[in-house]
Amino acid sequence: xxxxxxxxxxxxxxxxxxxxxxxxxxxxxxxxxxxxxxxxxxxxxxxxxxxxxxxxxxxxxxxxxxxxxxxxxxxxxxxxxxxxxxxxxxxxxxxxxxxxxxxxxxxxxxxxxxx
Amino acid sequence: xxxxxxxxxxxxxxxxxxxxxxxxxxxxxxxxxxxxxxxxxxxxxxxxxxxxxxxxxxxxxxxxxxxxxxxxxxxxxxxxxxxxxxxxxxxxxxxxxxxxxxxxxxxxxxxxxx
Numbered sequence: 001x002x003x004x005x006x007x008x009x010x011x012x013x014x015x016x017x018x019x020x021x022x023x024x025x026x027x028x029x030x031x032x033x034x035x036x037x038x039x040x041x042x043x044x045x046x047x048x049x050x051x052x053x054x055x056x057x058x059x060x061x062x063x064x065x066x067x068x069x070x071x072x073x074x075x076x077x078x079x080x081x082x083x084x085x086x087x088x089x090x091x092x093x094x095x096x097x098x099x100x101x102x103x104x105x106x107x108x109x110x111x112x113x114x115x
Numbered sequence: 116x117x118x119x120x121x122x123x124x125x126x127x128x129x130x131x132x133x134x135x136x137x138x139x140x141x142x143x144x145x146x147x148x149x150x151x152x153x154x155x156x157x158x159x160x161x162x163x164x165x166x167x168x169x170x171x172x173x174x175x176x177x178x179x180x181x182x183x184x185x186x187x188x189x190x191x192x193x194x195x196x197x198x199x200x201x202x203x204x205x206x207x208x209x210x211x212x213x214x215x216x217x218x219x220x221x222x223x224x225x226x227x228x229x
Contacts, residue, residue, distance in 0.1 A: 004158070033217075035217075042219055042220070042221045042222060043205065043207075043217075043219035043222075044219075045216050045217065045218075048216070055214075056214050056216055058216070090158055090159065092158075092159075103161055103164075104161075104217070106151075106158030106159040106160070107158050108156065108157050108158045109157075109158055
């Protein structure tokens with residue numbers, strides 16, 4: 001069974017640009033969560049999508065958005081990039097959603113560098 | 116609000132020695148507790164989790180953790196370190212009241228000396 005895949009793995013952008021990251025969950029998984037990982041702030045929850053609906057959202061500005069398609073693939077978008085958006089963005093999928101019994105399987109992440 | 120504290124951002128152990136990574140949580144009710152491992156350039160992998168029942172939880176790769184409610188702790192141990200254990204380890208909690216969102220500790224980097 002293929003794991004969670006994220007594309008691209010590495011990305012370099014400049015301030016003010018926008019970026020779209022993609023996540024393909026494990027086949028059959030309906031929930032996709034996104035996390036931002038930085039040395040300073042650690043791992044922070046961005047949002048969770050389940051059946052094409054955003055079900056949970058973390059404390060991030062509106063520049064961070066996402067969506068989920070009918071095949072459960074998800075994209076996240078960051079507009080008007082800032083230097084502080086440089087991070088590893090991790091995607092995690094689970095069968096039914098964020099619940100203690102639904103293990104989240106993480107992808108390898110997309111390393112975003114903002115210059 | 117829940118929070119997770121991992122004591123020690125870096126731990127160095129000799130191969131064959133005990134690995135002990137400390138995790139304390141603050142929550143008004145016992146949360147669900149997790150340990151994840153992250154190898155370089157990879158995502159997170161679940162090592163083990165505590166939900167209910169037995170307080171000593173065994174995970175993959177020889178790791179185990181004990182939930183101690185009185186100490187609000189969930190420390191991770193492995194009796195004998197292996198070179199392949201070099202990685203970053205994250206403790207995480209989730210609560211029903213917080214929609215089961217994972218809240219992570221700052222992480223502990225483990226170095227294994229030959």
